[in-house]
Amino acid sequence: MEQVIANGLYLGAQYALIALGLTLIFALMNVLNFAHGQMYVLGGFVTYSIYGQLKLPFALALVCSGVTLAIIGALMEKFLFRTVIRRSKREESTMLLAAATAFFLDAVILLLFGEKQRGVPKIVSGVFVSDWVILPYDRIVVGVIAILMIAAFVLYMQYSKPGRAMRALAQDRIAAQLMGVKVDRYSMIGFALGAMLAGVVGGLLVSITGVNSGIGGPISIKAFLMVMIGGAGVVGGAIAGGFILGMMESVGLTVLREYGDVTYLVIFALLMVFLSIRPNGLMGKPWG
Amino acid sequence: MGSEMINRRSTLKSLALGAVSVLAIAAGGTLSAQAENKELKIGFVGVTSGPAAAWGTSNVRSMQTRADWINETGGVKIGGDTYNITIVTFDDQKDPKRAIAGMEKMAQEGIHYVVGPNVDDGAAAVRPVAESKGIIYFPYAFPKSLYVAPASNAVLGMVANYQSGPAIYKYLMKNKGVKKVAFIAANESDPLSQRDSGVAAAKALGLEVVAETDTYQNDTRDFTPVLTPIVQLKPDLLVLSGVAPANAPLLIRAARELGYQGLISAETAQDATVLQEGAGELANGFISVGGASTPEIRTPMMKEFIDRYTKKFGEYNDESNTKVYALEYIIETLKANPKAIDNVDEFKKTMDTFSAPNPFAKGSTLKYVGMTSFGQKRQVSVPMVVTEFKDGAFQTLFVGEVD
Numbered sequence: 001m002e003q004v005i006a007n008g009l010y011l012g013a014q015y016a017l018i019a020l021g022l023t024l025i026f027a028l029m030n031v032l033n034f035a036h037g038q039m040y041v042l043g044g045f046v047t048y049s050i051y052g053q054l055k056l057p058f059a060l061a062l063v064c065s066g067v068t069l070a071i072i073g074a075l076m077e078k079f080l081f082r083t084v085i086r087r088s089k090r091e092e093s094t095m096l097l098a099a100a101t102a103f104f105l106d107a108v109i110l111l112l113f114g115e116k117q118r119g120v121p122k123i124v125s126g127v128f129v130s131d132w133v134i135l136p137y138d139r140i141v142v143g144v145i146a147i148l149m150i151a152a153f154v155l156y157m158q159y160s161k162p163g164r165a166m167r168a169l170a171q172d173r174i175a176a177q178l179m180g181v182k183v184d185r186y187s188m189i190g191f192a193l194g195a196m197l198a199g200v201v202g203g204l205l206v207s208i209t210g211v212n213s214g215i216g217g218p219i220s221i222k223a224f225l226m227v228m229i230g231g232a233g234v235v236g237g238a239i240a241g242g243f244i245l246g247m248m249e250s251v252g253l254t255v256l257r258e259y260g261d262v263t264y265l266v267i268f269a270l271l272m273v274f275l276s277i278r279p280n281g282l283m284g285k286p287w288g
Numbered sequence: 289m290g291s292e293m294i295n296r297r298s299t300l301k302s303l304a305l306g307a308v309s310v311l312a313i314a315a316g317g318t319l320s321a322q323a324e325n326k327e328l329k330i331g332f333v334g335v336t337s338g339p340a341a342a343w344g345t346s347n348v349r350s351m352q353t354r355a356d357w358i359n360e361t362g363g364v365k366i367g368g369d370t371y372n373i374t375i376v377t378f379d380d381q382k383d384p385k386r387a388i389a390g391m392e393k394m395a396q397e398g399i400h401y402v403v404g405p406n407v408d409d410g411a412a413a414v415r416p417v418a419e420s421k422g423i424i425y426f427p428y429a430f431p432k433s434l435y436v437a438p439a440s441n442a443v444l445g446m447v448a449n450y451q452s453g454p455a456i457y458k459y460l461m462k463n464k465g466v467k468k469v470a471f472i473a474a475n476e477s478d479p480l481s482q483r484d485s486g487v488a489a490a491k492a493l494g495l496e497v498v499a500e501t502d503t504y505q506n507d508t509r510d511f512t513p514v515l516t517p518i519v520q521l522k523p524d525l526l527v528l529s530g531v532a533p534a535n536a537p538l539l540i541r542a543a544r545e546l547g548y549q550g551l552i553s554a555e556t557a558q559d560a561t562v563l564q565e566g567a568g569e570l571a572n573g574f575i576s577v578g579g580a581s582t583p584e585i586r587t588p589m590m591k592e593f594i595d596r597y598t599k600k601f602g603e604y605n606d607e608s609n610t611k612v613y614a615l616e617y618i619i620e621t622l623k624a625n626p627k628a629i630d631n632v633d634e635f636k637k638t639m640d641t642f643s644a645p646n647p648f649a650k651g652s653t654l655k656y657v658g659m660t661s662f663g664q665k666r667q668v669s670v671p672m673v674v675t676e677f678k679d680g681a682f683q684t685l686f687v688g689e690v691d
Contacts, residue, residue, distance in 0.1 A: 116534075
């Protein structure tokens with residue numbers, strides 16, 4: 001059972017990190033970013049190119065993934081989402097734009113990086129073995145980095161000036177504007193930050209699970225699942241959703257294995273019941 | 289002066305006329321040379337996007353490489369006509385509804401020979417369209433119902449797992465002392481049906497099957513939770529039924545990191561680079577049906593195909609060792625019976641007796657097989673090369689043949 005819990009905690013940490021960027025963008029702009037998974041994939045491929053192909057340090061590759069996606073996110077916000085939000089009063093316009101962006105990025109990634117699964121050399125070799133648990137060192141490192149990044153993100157949002165401004169925006173956009181918060185600027189920073197998180201986690205996990213051009217859609221779906229569990233637009237909710245999903249997967253795959261592939265069936269059934277009782281998820285309330 | 293001018297003008301005019309004539313003749317010559325060759329369209333309906341994109345992409349790229357090569361060398365002579373090959377592709381996104389739409393599109397374009405689809409449900413879905421519109425198609429899907437009469441338009445494009453599986457298990461029982469086997473498959477129709485036939489074959493051989501219901505979602509990225517309970521059963525052999533090339537290294541790596549020390553095998557073709565990048569030395573010893581070509585049996589033509597593919601697309605895909613064959617079979621059969629160019633009944637007649645030298649493998653013949661498995665010749669014969677992965681490359685364990 002210790003192994004199952006360790007698997008669940010590791011999965012939860014990476015899931016939480018994936019969900020954070022998605023929930024941030026939703027909180028700030030009310031945009032369901034369907035391209036989140038594709039941003040993750042792009043981040044993975046940047047790390048693959050720099051660390052796996054050019055043999056430069058992993059840390060540098062990770063920074064490049066973050067910066068690349070931050071720039072792409074900022075440009076997307078400035079030239080696409082901001083324009084659509086300004087011109088259209090219908091919320092589904094941004095959803096359609098996000099879906100189109102996802103398809104576009106899918107095609108570009110396939111064109112640039114090909115159809116094959118890609119992987120990079122392990123960042124740390126060896127496996128930790130005890131009587132209770134077996135865990136490769138690289139997973140421990142990635143899990144610790146994920147938890148540190150989550151903590152850093154929470155502190156940044158809590159105590160930095162841009163963090164406070166973004167929280168104010170998420171709470172009440174008009175009130176924040178009236179109080180002098182530069183809405184356009186902080187929306188762009190928030191979108192860039194969300195995209196950057198997707199890129200960094202994509203880069204981080206390429207060392208464990210590799211990357212291929214077709215996984216963007218499934219990653220987005222899983223991220224939405226976590227956000228629905230935790231509550232859309234709430235940082236704590238995304239973290240909780242990630243860990244709950246990770247643990248449910250790990251426990252379900254062990255306990256229910258005799259019944260075939262019913263783990264996700266059970267998770268979805270539970271989610272439907274849960275959402276009918278708490279439609280806003282665990283912490284579904286305006287951020288702040 | 290005047291006559292000089294006239295002369296110069298005449299000379300210039302003559303030169304211009306001459307140049308135009310030369311250009312016209314050259315252009316006419318080129319046009320007539322192009323016009324000489326007719327166009328033979330061959331279709332592809334399969335998956336070239338999403339997580340299974342590698343399967344269909346290796347098909348398309350093999351077909352395009354071979355078609356370009358044929359066209360570059362003057363086309364292919366079928367009967368009294370010479371044809372340039374045009375490949376018409378359709379991405380079905382692994383969706384049976386789109387596969388049907390793709391096959392309809394092929395019919396609208398007057399195409400009679402189609403490679404694909406890549407998966408079971410797509411191959412089953414297109415059957416009514418193919419049969420009603422007179423299309424012979426070459427799926428990479430294993431359900432016997434596609435190839436057993438009254439079905440007659442599908443031709444299996446590779447070796448099925450129920451043909452390679454027993455051969456691999458027998459080899460491992462004899463040479464590696466395998467007694468206990470565990471199966472794991474993605475929760476999709478192809479891998480599940482492959483798992484079921486693998487389990488049946490293993491039981492028929494007297495192997496103890498310790499896990500036969502374990503599955504995973506095809507988009508799983510971390511296989512540790514899925515494999516944890518299986519590894520604890522300590523099987524001698526872990527069979528990755530119908531595993532996609534993208535998932536194989538992840539499964540191998542997770543199993544090894546959990547301390548699994550037994551053998552791992554798959555009955556689907558894999559890619560050496562993908563295994564090396566994704567699992568490194570942990571993939572050493574992995575056994576698979578490694579495509580119908582290894583350096584030992586490769587002909588110079590296969591080597592040139594690999595070179596051309598690599599030049600055209602930047603990187604070779606080992607799956608193309610098998611995928612190169614379908615187009616070759618279509619062309620060679622049409623050459624053997626030119627009437628089949630627009631008549632699939634003629635094609636079917638020829639399949640029963642067709643035989644030609646295999647241009648890609650030494651000591652091998654192109655012929656249709658499948659009598660034992662399907663009761664009729666509805667499978668292309670490709671060498672069944674069982675390989676072991678070692679240090680970034682596949683090494684031949686043994687070569688078999690399907691009858």
